[in-house]
Amino acid sequence: MAVPQTFALDAMGGDHGPEVVVPSAMRFLGKRQDCRLILVGREDAIAKHLPRWAAHDERVLIRHTSQEVAMDELPSKALRGKKDSSMRVAIDLVKQGEADACVSAGNTGALMATARFVLKTLPHIDRPAIITAIPALEGQTHMLDLGANVDCTAEHLFQFAVMGSEFVRAVQGLTMPRVGLLNIGEEEIKGNDQVRAAHELLAASSLNYVGYVEGDDIYIGEVDVVVSDGFVGNVALKASEGVATLIAQMLKRRFGRNLLSRLSGLVALPVLRGFRTDVDPRRYNGASLLGLRGIVIKSHGGADELAFEHALRIADQEVRSRVIARIEREVEAHLGEARALSLQPSARVSA
Amino acid sequence: MAVPQTFALDAMGGDHGPEVVVPSAMRFLGKRQDCRLILVGREDAIAKHLPRWAAHDERVLIRHTSQEVAMDELPSKALRGKKDSSMRVAIDLVKQGEADACVSAGNTGALMATARFVLKTLPHIDRPAIITAIPALEGQTHMLDLGANVDCTAEHLFQFAVMGSEFVRAVQGLTMPRVGLLNIGEEEIKGNDQVRAAHELLAASSLNYVGYVEGDDIYIGEVDVVVSDGFVGNVALKASEGVATLIAQMLKRRFGRNLLSRLSGLVALPVLRGFRTDVDPRRYNGASLLGLRGIVIKSHGGADELAFEHALRIADQEVRSRVIARIEREVEAHLGEARALSLQPSARVSA
Numbered sequence: 025m026a027v028p029q030t031f032a033l034d035a036m037g038g039d040h041g042p043e044v045v046v047p048s049a050m051r052f053l054g055k056r057q058d059c060r061l062i063l064v065g066r067e068d069a070i071a072k073h074l075p076r077w078a079a080h081d082e083r084v085l086i087r088h089t090s091q092e093v094a095m096d097e098l099p100s101k102a103l104r105g106k107k108d109s110s111m112r113v114a115i116d117l118v119k120q121g122e123a124d125a126c127v128s129a130g131n132t133g134a135l136m137a138t139a140r141f142v143l144k145t146l147p148h149i150d151r152p153a154i155i156t157a158i159p160a161l162e163g164q165t166h167m168l169d170l171g172a173n174v175d176c177t178a179e180h181l182f183q184f185a186v187m188g189s190e191f192v193r194a195v196q197g198l199t200m201p202r203v204g205l206l207n208i209g210e211e212e213i214k215g216n217d218q219v220r221a222a223h224e225l226l227a228a229s230s231l232n233y234v235g236y237v238e239g240d241d242i243y244i245g246e247v248d249v250v251v252s253d254g255f256v257g258n259v260a261l262k263a264s265e266g267v268a269t270l271i272a273q274m275l276k277r278r279f280g281r282n283l284l285s286r287l288s289g290l291v292a293l294p295v296l297r298g299f300r301t302d303v304d305p306r307r308y309n310g311a312s313l314l315g316l317r318g319i320v321i322k323s324h325g326g327a328d329e330l331a332f333e334h335a336l337r338i339a340d341q342e343v344r345s346r347v348i349a350r351i352e353r354e355v356e357a358h359l360g361e362a363r364a365l366s367l368q369p370s371a372r373v374s375a
Numbered sequence: 376m377a378v379p380q381t382f383a384l385d386a387m388g389g390d391h392g393p394e395v396v397v398p399s400a401m402r403f404l405g406k407r408q409d410c411r412l413i414l415v416g417r418e419d420a421i422a423k424h425l426p427r428w429a430a431h432d433e434r435v436l437i438r439h440t441s442q443e444v445a446m447d448e449l450p451s452k453a454l455r456g457k458k459d460s461s462m463r464v465a466i467d468l469v470k471q472g473e474a475d476a477c478v479s480a481g482n483t484g485a486l487m488a489t490a491r492f493v494l495k496t497l498p499h500i501d502r503p504a505i506i507t508a509i510p511a512l513e514g515q516t517h518m519l520d521l522g523a524n525v526d527c528t529a530e531h532l533f534q535f536a537v538m539g540s541e542f543v544r545a546v547q548g549l550t551m552p553r554v555g556l557l558n559i560g561e562e563e564i565k566g567n568d569q570v571r572a573a574h575e576l577l578a579a580s581s582l583n584y585v586g587y588v589e590g591d592d593i594y595i596g597e598v599d600v601v602v603s604d605g606f607v608g609n610v611a612l613k614a615s616e617g618v619a620t621l622i623a624q625m626l627k628r629r630f631g632r633n634l635l636s637r638l639s640g641l642v643a644l645p646v647l648r649g650f651r652t653d654v655d656p657r658r659y660n661g662a663s664l665l666g667l668r669g670i671v672i673k674s675h676g677g678a679d680e681l682a683f684e685h686a687l688r689i690a691d692q693e694v695r696s697r698v699i700a701r702i703e704r705e706v707e708a709h710l711g712e713a714r715a716l717s718l719q720p721s722a723r724v725s726a
Binding site: 159160161171174175206208209215216238239240241242243244252254255256258259260261262263264265266267268269270271273274275278279281284285288289291292294295296298299302303 | 510511512522525526557559560566567568589590591592593594595603605606607609610611612613614615616617618619620621622624625626629630632635636639640642643645646647649650653654
């Protein structure tokens with residue numbers, strides 16, 4: 025590529041800060057020669073983890089900041105009081121066009137609030153949403169919203185669907201991503217008012233909407249995008265993480281129970297290692313804040329070098345696929361479409 | 376025990392009907408000499424699966440019915456049009472005092488609607504909820520509601536907490552079950568209005584309320600009861616099932632990949648079998664419909680003999696621990712308590 029891509033990294037974010045972010049960024053740079061990295065944070069802390077070659081590499085810039093956002097800091101407090109934080113400045117760099125994307129392992133609430141304040145939402149988008157890839161039996165599923173929006177109207181859910189669909193088209197190269205709306209199957213007339221109204225909007229749209237899906241469908245891979253409000257999506261994702269941890273612990277306990285089981289575990293080690301790779305959450309690290317006028321990727325706070333590098337790779341994919349421009353265009357087209365069908369007023373069911 | 380317990384079984388319910396229910400019931404009876412079973416359904420279909428000894432055993436009764444509720448039948452249709460269904464008559468037997476509990480693997484919506492119509496809710500309980508045990512790293516967690524109530528007010532959530540806590544006290548023998556309220560951690564002021572208002576009610580109550588929990592806490596076992604609305608609870612449970620299936624498939628694929636991995640799987644077979652037992656969902660089959668004036672247990676529709684027997688064992692536990700009388704007393708005490716604290720009006724936040 026002729027024009028190098030520039031990523032602004034919140035080097036102080038996450039549980040480990042520059043200790044993880046800096047080496048991880050250097051690994052990434054080793055594989056992507058045409059990128060530039062701006063490491064944002066306390067200069068001395070960053071320099072401590074920078075290899076000698078990088079200190080003289082023009083692709084690596086350090087942007088010193090004097091503040092940091094704590095992992096448990098209130099978003100409003102971070103937004104008002106931390107204008108020179110590594111998180112804020114990394115986002116500012118995207119706003120100013122100095123970086124093509126920003127990656128942070130910091131406090132999710134603060135990141136969302138700051139990104140929204142600095143970058144603003146795209147036209148027709150009321151609220152940004154958080155999307156991530158999830159492993160499935162066949163390929164992968166993308167799910168949104170994962171916690172940015174507690175109560176959602178039908179229109180919000182529809183906006184999420186449009187954004188999620190175009191996101192998957194852009195980064196996965198699918199032509200007609202299958203979109204499902206998360207619901208439950210127990211009620212006579214399924215779901216709540218918002219979900220039912222969103223179902224009507226989606227069914228009337230030109231999206232490849234396949235209808236309602238249930239919690240277990242997320243992991244089957246027969247849909248590409250699963251849409252829900254942020255409360256439900258967050259609980260589903262965290263419950264899934266909980267089950268995966270439980271199962272891993274049970275497997276470990278079983279194989280460690282006695283000498284014989286430890287020996288058989290040793291024999292099965294290559295297989296068990298392969299399996300661990302299959303379910304390694306680090307391979308899915310990196311959630312995107314969608315609906316903003318700029319690319320912001322949230323890495324898991326506890327991410328290690330491998331996981332953080334994956335978040336960087338997602339940022340890279342999004343820049344290359346020009347995801348923001350594509351989403352902006354699709355949102356315009358689909359919300360125009362919904363309006364033409366006069367569906368919007370009936371969809372204004374308050375949460 | 377002096378007085379034998381009687382269980383009414385919907386023999387036609389579930390994906391397999393009497394083919395599974397009848398042999399499963401006989402296995403259960405072999406272990407619980409002091410029980411009586413009423414097998415409700417088409418006499419010829421039941422008789423076909425009844426062993427010879429059981430046909431002459433006075434502990435086994437067949438109650439013939441002419442109708443069945445289909446697994447996909449609308450609850451309202453089942454309720455109006457199927458008054459001689461195996462499901463309805465099994466519940467009627469509880470109402471009439473001829474059975475101490477009813478177990479059905481039939482359509483959840485129809486079972487809930489019929490049970491609610493026939494048995495009615497306990498005083499102070501607006502809506503029944505569905506509760507089940509879930510495996511956790513340490514012991515097990517009980518979770519409710521799992522899909523009976525899509526939108527819940529703070530009062531409903533509070534009622535669920537009181538019922539769930541007393542349920543666990545009764546069946547698990549815990550003195551002070553730890554109760555958690557399911558929420559997400561991303562928002563500045565966590566959760567939605569209903570959850571926040573329920574939090575206030577719970578914090579002011581004499582329940583052993585430990586505060587908010589997140590999706591992954593369900594599987595850790597540091598709380599005994601997790602309370603949520605039925606939409607969120609259902610999605611969390613189904614997503615968890617989906618992950619467990621995904622992981623099992625991945626493990627299977629890995630061990631089947633080539634000759635070497637198949638051989639190492641053979642060596643590890645005893646351990647893998649033990650592990651499969653650990654995560655066997657059949658060992659947790661049987662959800663209880665709480666808040667009714669009678670014991671109704673819902674078995675998974677696809678339950679096999681082992682799984683259905685577990686649902687019967689749960690019914691047995693509930694009868695022996697007199698769970699309904701205990702819940703009725705606790706609900707009276709706690710809702711009286713909430714009223715005395717004048718918390719009820721402020722908790723009337725509509726969903």
